[in-house]
Every structure is written in structure tokens, then in C-alpha cells.
Amino acid sequence: MTTLSWIDLVERNATEFGELVAGIDPYLPELPAFFDHRGDGSWIEDYVTFMLELLKGQVGFVKFQSAYFEACGLRGLTALSAGIAQAKANGMAVILDAKRGDIGSTAAAYARAYLTPASAGGSGDFEVDCLTVAPFMGPDTLEPFVDCSRSYGKGLFVLCRTSNPGAGWLQDKVAGNRLISEHVADLIANIGPPQEGAQRLSAIGAVIGATAVHEGRRLRQLMPRSIILAPGLGAQGADAATIGAMRGQFDGDLLLPVSRGLSAVVDRNLDADAYRNLVLERIATFKLLSTRRSGLARTSA
Template structure:
């Protein structure tokens, strides 16, 4: 089993910082995948096609669980198979589930997504890294942190997100600190380790808020930051450098709809594959020259 931090270090060096996000929505993809029933039969074929297309071009893939859950059992089966396919292709697998709950429930979530089958997990949805929500307090993160430490996994804890309403809570003061600053300090404490080395506990900070990201990075010198917001959300690739720290691999940049969504659903599959690869290369170039 390769540890998450090692996957990040190796794959960033080989492929760069881009993460291919896969958010399967039938309305946004070529009609060639539609089966006419709208019940999810299309999703497995579509996700497998995207993974085959991006293999060799990108080192990481992020699956948003909500889109798979919306397709019922067919979607969950497609997610499990896709995670296995991505890992077999050498990609680091990020599961964007944003889980967070009280201790016993958090432990069950950690077992579901971070514990290998040989150690008691189901193996069906084992990820290299999981997004988690800290809203209910530090104790709810403990089972995830313990599982990540034990099994060489990674976490991305929500800190200052990219959605327009994020500031309603995350930019509010608590005591003498912004909530996002307090979260960053918590994450940085979990991630602290040997000088010059990345830690497995990272943060989600939107590419749409580079000034906030620059401030928050100071609390987390060892953390990997996942910076969503390019593409459909309008983040500026030229501002990404504000979220980088001093360590190679300490920033990952996911793009989802910006890679896979089409306006012309009549596009042929060969042209669609070419479009995805072209977009991948465009985003990679944009974030590597800032």
C-alpha cells in the first residue's frame, strides 16, 4: 500500500498539480451515453470512458459521491468500479464525500472510506484521500485522523470553501479569530510533522479566494491544499500561486465541469475524448506558469 503523501509527491512530479474531477450528470455529457431510461445505466460506461481518456495525462482523480448516489445502486456500483480502475491506472483517488459526524458515526465513515479490506473495511469505496466537514467540532475529526495515520491515507478538511455563501460562516469572528483561521490552525496542528515534509491532513481552500488562501497557508506549512474553483466557478489560474507553500506537492487543483461538460451533446466520442485531453492540457499549462 502506497501512502497518500507518497502518491502526491510522485504524481505531482510526474503529471503536475491538476486533479480531474468526475461529477457525472447526464444533462452535461454527450447523448451517446444516454440509454433512454434515465435510471443510471449510463453512468458506468461514462465514467470508465473518462478514466480511459485521462489515464497518462493526470495523476489524480476526484469523485463527487453525490452524483453517483443520485443514480442509486447503479451509481454506487459505478463509483466502486471507477475507484478501482483509477487506482489500477496509478491515479491518486480522492473521494469528495464531505463526511462529518459524532464519534461512533465518524468511525463508521472512516471505516467505509479509509480502512482497507484486509483490515476490516469493505473495500468497496476505499479511497486514498477523503474530504471531511469539521462543523461539529474537532472530536468528530479524530476517527478520520486516526484512520488516515494508521493506514497511510489523506484527508482534506473544509476550511475556506469556494462557494459564494461560504463567508456567511467561515469569515465570521469567534473570539479573536476568524472561523476559517481557527480551522486552519486546527488542520495545521494535525498535519505538523518533520521539517520539510508534507503531512497527510490537508485543507480545502477555494481558488476563488486567493487572498484568504494566502493568509490561511501560514497556519498550515505542512498541509496539502485542495483548491477547487477553477473552470465553472470562475477562479483565476493566475492567483493559484497564493495558495502554494514551500513544499513540492502542497497544492492540488481540481477541475470538474470545466473538463467534461459539453454544450453540444451531439458531439462524437472521439471528439469528446480529444476535447477532454485538450482542456486538461490547457488547465495544466495555466496553473504551472503562474
């Protein structure tokens, strides 16, 4: 079976399913109580399986937030590995939101853990199509991840201008007459695998918060071929009508992750059927918002 590259997956799945990225952030206090009916910690496996079965055929992208799985210990890591395998079997493009970044051999170990196939020396337990990484220790810390992108057709999302309230403390600082986020955008634009054609997306993308629309519009100009992962739609309250400012000229160059906005509930007494219907309604709503925004953006381009 031929394994598709990250860019092949993006081009195929964005066309078929749209740009919504379903986030899997297992946090029991925000989920219906029926997942924990056994009370033995198995809820996380049940939840991940439930969500991926529900998402199959609805969305083309899934993003696992590593921290929530790590917080559940070995059981959580087992659920993460199984979820990655299930999502791949569903044909989804799999993003691991782990925000890894470190020096030398440590960065190489992270790259081996998440981006290296078992046939090339990785464990295969946590191998994904795309990984979020942090660049703020310097360009050399990205090299092992970029090497995996070149060698194995993987994708990266490099933190550029994030959505958290304190992001501007560093990312909006001026250094050498330019913002830090602009320096990062230049780096992202210039480290794409050289074999990619000029008419295709780059495998090296950027995380730009959907709440930072003005910054995103400026940074898009510096990264015309990069895929932007734009968190903030949903629980963080970003306006879908304005996110199109970060769209470029390629299908799939703007992906919109929604996690709690799909899964979190206030009423934990919902049964499985009611919860399934609620999540499906939310998926349909976010996909409709994306379609309207996409149409507006392309009409005005």
C-alpha cells in the first residue's frame, strides 16, 4: 500500500471534505458521563474510538493534542497510538499537536518518535503525517524535523503567531526592524523541501491564531505557499468571516482546527445518541461557516 505524503493528503482531503480539522482533546470533565460508566480509566479509549467512528466520512483532518493523552499516563499514550492508527485507516490526515522543539540529539529523537516510519528506524507507535513544532530556540532546532519532511513526505506546522493572549509578549517584539513573527515567517518560507514544485503547497506550514487576523494577513504575504493552521475558531471566539484574510492561492492552504467547540458539553447527562447528534450538528455548522468564508474569500480575491 502506497503511503501518501502530507501534501498529497492535504490536496485530496481538503477537496473532498473541506478545511475543518477535528481536534481530539480528551478531557473527561467536559465530556458526557456515559464515557466513564466503568470508572476504571478506560473512558479515554472509548472516547477516542467513539469520536473517530463519528468523524469518519465527515472530516479529512484530525488533530490529537498530545498533552491530554500524556496527562492520562500509559493508558492515555496507548489510546493515542491506537487513535492515530484508526484515523489513518479512516483515510484522515493526522496532525499531532505536541509543539516539540529542542536542541541537537533531543530534537532528532522527537523527529524519530513522531515522523519516522518503523521501516526507517522509528517505533511506528506515534508516527503521524504532520507535527507542530516550536522554533524559538533557533533554526538549527528545526533541522531534524525538516529532514524527516524531506525524507518521508511529512508535514510541519511551525509556531509563528499563536492565538493565546500573551503571544505578543515575544512574537510581536521588534528585532532588526521586524517583528519576531515575521522573522519566523521568513524562516518557514525558506526551509520548504526543495523538490516541491512552485505550483504546490509547501510541507512546512505555520501556526497562526485565527484571533490574530491582522497579523495573519501580513504573515500570509511572506508565506504564499505555506499551509496555515489557524486555531481559535470555536471556543476562542474567532470570527469565521474574517479568517479568509489568511487564505492564499492554493486549495487546502488554510486549515481550521476546532476541538472543544466540537466536543465539550455543559450537560454531562447526555446519552450516546444525543451526544452523537450534537457533535454531527456542530461539524455541519463549522463546515458551513468554512464554506461561506471560502466562497467569500475567493470571490473577493
